[in-house]
Amino acid sequence: MGVLLVLWGQRLRRDRWQLVSWVAAIGMFALFAAAAVTQTYGSAAARTEILQVAIATPAILMLRGLPRGAEQGAFTFFLIYAFLALLAGLMSTFLAVRHTRADEETGGAELVAATPAGRLLPNIATLLHGAAANILVALAVFAGFTAQGLDPQGSLTAGAATGAVGLAFLGVGLLVAQFMGTSRGANGVSAALVVLAYLLRGIGDATGTPGADGTTMTEGPASWFSPIGWGQQTYAYSGNRAWPLLLPLALAVVCLTSAWFILQKRDTGASVWGARPGRPAARPGLRSPVALALRLQSGSIIGWALSGLALGLLAGSLGKAVAALDTPGTGITAVMRAMLQAQGVSLTQLMVSVIFSMAGVLAAACALQAVIRLRQEEAAGTAELLLAAPVGRVRWLAGYLLLGAAAVVLVVGLTGLGAWVTLTGSGDSMPADALWETALAQLPAALIYLAVPALVFVLWPAATIAASWALLALGVMLGIFGGMLGLDQNLRNLSPFTHTPVPQGDATDWSGAWWMLAVAAVVAALSVAVMRRREVGSA
Template identity: 75%
Template sequence: MAALRILWGQRLRRDRWQLAIWVLGIGALALFSATAIHQTYGEDSSRAEILQVAIATPAILMLRGLARGAGIGAFTFFQIFSFLALLAGMMSTFLAVRHSRAEEETGSAELIASTPAGRLTPAVATLIHGTAANVLVALAVFAGFTAAGLDPAGARVAGAAVGAVGLAFLGVGLLVAQLMGTSRGANGFSAALVVLAYILRGIGDATGTPDAGGTVMTAGPASWFSPIGWGQQTFAFTGDRWWPLLLPLALAAVSLGAAWALLERRDSGASVWGALPGRATARPGLNSPFTLAVRLQAGSIVGWSLGGLATGLLTGSLAGAIANADLASSNVTAALRAMLQSQGVSLTQLLVSVLFSIAGILAAACGLQAILRLRQEEAAGTAELLLAAPVSRIRWLAGYLVLGTASVVLVLFLTGLGAWASLTGSGDTSMDGWAVWETAAAQLPAALIYLAVPALVFVLWPAATIPVGWALLAAGVVTGIFGGMVGMDQSIRDLSPFTHTPVPNGSTTDWSGAWWMLAIAVLAAVVAVTGMRRRETGTA
């Protein structure tokens, strides 16, 4: 018991600032979104109109949630719950991997295992730590919604739903940490599962069945394959159902049981999906720092690229489902289609722009990881070994910048290829192939910002590269993609590169934002490469 208390205290001390940011940030987002919705959509009639448009535009449902009526509480739950659950899932998976696989990589887990604490006590401490974090998140969401004047009973259900989704992904993160051989791989795979849950929830919401009034939606089957979709089924503020929370809790229990069984049987530092035995000598292709970077980053690039391809392939199936939906004959949908057509935009184009905004985030994360790998190599001391050879610091950094750029282009190319192939296969002619590729290219400048600016941070403030890099991406997603739904001021939203991503609309498309972002990315990369000439390398 003493060892468990000490290990939990160590985790609390190590994560005190990170957890404070996660918990307070999620609670503040719940408060601000509820307050903004009350100020912007104070009347039931205005909220009903928004819901009718959202249900008639399934692309909106992909990003928002499941409509369950025009009440202020239900409308707030529809607007923000899925994103709160996404954040809770990310927090939980990162926490799980940080205190399991990452500690095995550094060797600290083996040192702790040699003490009376053994190998299982640290896992119990991580479980308690993660559970406490999600309880705090649930309380923060409840406090935020209640402070905004929403019904406390519904706020309790909403907070519990967010916490339950977080617990489900805590178990998933601990299980993935047993499967993967590196913390980088475990983090990437776990995060991909969280995003997959968000996308499945979106597909279920977009392909559901609306009621006659156009303000209530019954989720489609895909939503039932997502822990975030399970949380939505609580119908907070309308039905206040508690039984759907048994599903994420059951997933957490099953994942934890599997993780525990694997932990008892495998050696410290080993993994279920272990690396294959290496060659005695390197291949001729590994004779430059760039090809070495490609080899080190290949796994994560493939993962993000497959995510982009899957996102693109969703387009055709979703477009067909939307075209054949029952709401196609409603007056709201007919009016919306007429309005979009007058602007030269179809529902399919709107759907593609939403899906490609998700692909833009995937591409940005892929490019960012190239720079984070630089910092990891430097902190581990392997960069000094590489630079002891006839390799300059500028060449080393430039190689990763080129690799990051190529990986961003690859993710967006595969997304465009998947969208083009799926739309062609579905027979949808409302959007031509050139417009698909334009939409993919429009995401490129924003994604390159998250490659070049973190590279500049790496040169100027190496120790802050990883936290600042992820913080910049998270802030850009929150303000640029979701800022509108929480009522953020436009001046704040304009700070996000995603806000300035062009939406191709034939000859009337405004590409000025893309050119400005591309210029900023090029300038940041040039300054970073120039500054690298004078920067010393080190592990601090």
């Protein structure tokens, strides 16, 4: 028991800042959401009108949740639960991989296994660590909701649903770590499974059956294939059902049992899916730093690009459905324009702009991963080996920045292509030039998330990974969800996504885009200039 507590303490110390950041962010997001509902949708009539719009608009259900009534607590759960569960799932998978596959990859697991801890106790410590993290998340959600006066029982159910989803993905992350040979691959697969669960939940919500009162829906079949959908079945505040929580807990047990069985059978450092043997000599195309960076990041870039393509196809498909709602004199059209804060363009174009903003987030995530890869190469010591060749520090950094910018263009371009294929074919849904302008408008904000993390990498290398993801999460919360949460406009203006233009023909204001491009160029140039004087090492 003493050894187990020592291992757990080591994990707590190692993750102290990451864990505090995750739990605080999730709790504050719950608090802000509950406060915004009180301030922005204080009357039952306003909440009822929004729910009627949501039920009539599949895209809103995809991004939000399953309507279960206009009561304040149920409405808050509808708005924010799916995103809270998504964050809990990502936190849990990253935690699981960090203390299993990543430790094996660096050799730390083998050193620990040589002590009285053996091979199994470290994994038990990781399990306890992840379980404690998700209990804290559940308590943070409970505290955030109850602080705004929501029903304690419903808040407890909402917190338990979020924590249970996190536990399910903790098990998923531990199991995936047994299959993948690298932490990068394990993180990629685990995160993809979390996003898939979010999408399946969204598809189930969008294809559900509306209730007779116009404010409730019954989920579609796809929701039952998603742990996030299982947590949603608790009907927090409107039903407070406990039995759906058994499903994510059962998934966690199955994954943990499977991971335990595999761990006992394999060697330390090995994996179920072994890495393919490499070539005896590098290809001629790997003779430049940019080519090497592309080789190292090609898998993740392809993944983000395909996600953008899928999002574009979704935008086009939903845009056609939304076009049927864009008729004069309907309350739905008026409410949708108020929600999206734009006038003078079709409801279809507004909806496409909202979905394309998510493509901007994907492109930003792809961009900052290029910078994160820089830090990972430096921390692992491989950067020093590369820079021992005729490759300067500035050329090394500039190559990654160039690759990150190209990846941003690729993600946004494929998103536009997917929407163009599905939307403009009907001839009257949305002009092609407006569609491509909407896609182009996402580039400046995404490039900000390439330049700013690069400057962080140059000035404070150890903070690169945590600061990059924290900045993106803050930008999404303020810029993408800030309007729905009713946050102050001055606060929302801190996010680059707030300044992304919504194309409105000749009336489009592109000033925000030009300013963001200028800021990105200046910050990127500054990072390259400062890189000339920075030492490169593993510290």
